[in-house]
Amino acid sequence: MGWNPFNAFRLAYDESMVMRNAEALVRLGLAGKGYRYVNIDGWWLNRNADGIAIRTNLFPSAALKDGKTSFRPFVDRLHAMGLKAGIYTDIGRNNCSQHWDKDSPNLPEGTVAQREVGTMDHNRADAQMYFADWGFDFIKVDACGVADYAPGTPDVQSRRYRAVPPMIVRDNAVLSSPEALEKLYADFAIATRDAAKSEPPVLAICAWGEADVNDWAGRHGQMWRTSGDIRPTWASMLRNFDSAAPRALFAAPGRWNDPDLLEIGNGDFDGDHLTEARAHMSLWAIIAAPLMLSYDLDKAPATIHEIAGNRAVIAINQDPAGNQGIILSSEGDREVIAKQLATRGAKALALINRGDATQRLSVDLTKLELVPAATRIVNVWTGQDVAPAGKMLVVTLAPRETLLLGLEGKPIDPLAIHPAEMPARISVAEHGFKPATRTVDKPWVPARVGFSPDGAPIMVDGKHDHRALGVAAGSKVHFALNGEFRTLNVSPMVEGALRADYRIYGDGRLLHRGPADGKPLVVSVADVRQLEFVAPHHTEAMQSFVWANVGLFR
Ligand code: GLA
16 A cells, blocks of 8 residues: 555656655555555666666755765655655666657666666666665566567667567567566566565566466566556546456465556546545455555545545455455446455455446345345445345445445354355466467456356356356466365366366375266365365367365365
8 A cells, every 4th residue: 555656647746746745645644544655656867887876856865965866865754754665667678658758858868778777687786776775665667678679669770779579569468478577577576585674575566467467476576467557537447447356366465466556536536526436446445456546645635535545445455364356246337346354254345336327236145155134234435234135235326336335244154165255365376278369358367256267157057156266277276275174065067068087186185086077076175285176178179167166164
């Protein structure tokens, strides 16, 4: 949680604006509620023998008496305010603004080599400078340097920049090179940890959902962008939300899907659009996304600060179990997402109207595994109680309204846990089959709860199986059971009545294998720490696989 200038100012910002906003974070009580990281975007003058010189026209406190520059005074000031400090770089030689903001007066200057301010070939020295010398706590590492400087492009032909064969070809996972890109981030992550004096800094990987970043980013960083840049429009907010929402099984404490900075306070989410601002905040909260404010805190009305600072909503976002909400249903403009909280019977529920017409929406509370009559439901934004009608909760939603509810109830089966109640314990160890086209807008997610990798709901006997795991053929999915469960129930099956052999392992030992015929299995998992589901290899007729009706019993 923190603040970043980019959505409010893009690159037209300076130190006084950052400090003004940092002070506002503290004064408005937002820092006390968790918004502690104050991050900066572009800042460089050039690379020289001492490292990278800072633009002192933007950051006057960086000018030292000996003519050199340092962010130490800036970072010290933030630390003295009880805040943390974040910096920004690129995994290539050059950065995003040099390609996308050519008219900015604040681009790096000098020779080709001096303008190479990215980390490529400078990992250790740069990490030393950012963390040991300057004391930053967070770094966002962008990827334009390995995407936008291909041989033959105008920037390269004009000899302004050296070519880097692209590791990311935007919207084309097939032409991108995930292994090469992962290696760059892995090396930088090591350099970062080695340079840090105490706590390792947060590494935010900014590869915009490209190059199958989900598959590898969590091994090296704490958060990774799942899409391109958010803009202050309703459609853009939904697009970015949709890039992260189906990827719940990749998130866990310390590793988060990042649908980008918040646009609360800007454009469609400003003080005249509080329904949209609340919806945006509710959506980021329910999917446990990083909450990075990015509006001008001095200019926005109190109503916007109240939305950003709502304690109950923040508590849902920051719940210690670290479960990302799971999509329960999604039909046209109506969507329901449930987030299991750390307390056993406690959940958050987002009832979402994505469209511009009023919608009626109903949720069957038993699908949340709770006893309806014993469940207390509170509207998180108003604090008011909400009463279900029997097992159904029926609500009317205004255009673009999201109702965020807190539920406290009794599990229907106190001994059972289902995938939607434990996404932070489930992870994808091997992606398995990947179709040739998979883009941010047309994702193929290797493992999901209740839905197939292509986004279709999993139907078993004509009903949506909200306890199923839909996976890619050939995928491996892990469950961190930590020896807490006795038995596993599951019905392995292939859509279209095909047969294929699956395998289930416990701590590397084969527990079960067989033809997937949809029959329910009961497997002993006593003492198993790590359970592994291995789906059959893909064939032309079989690209995905279903682990139906999954339950773990204590
Ligand atoms: C890219 C990133 C943005 C921002 C800009 C800065 O576009 O995706 O989040 O950091 O670069 O130039």
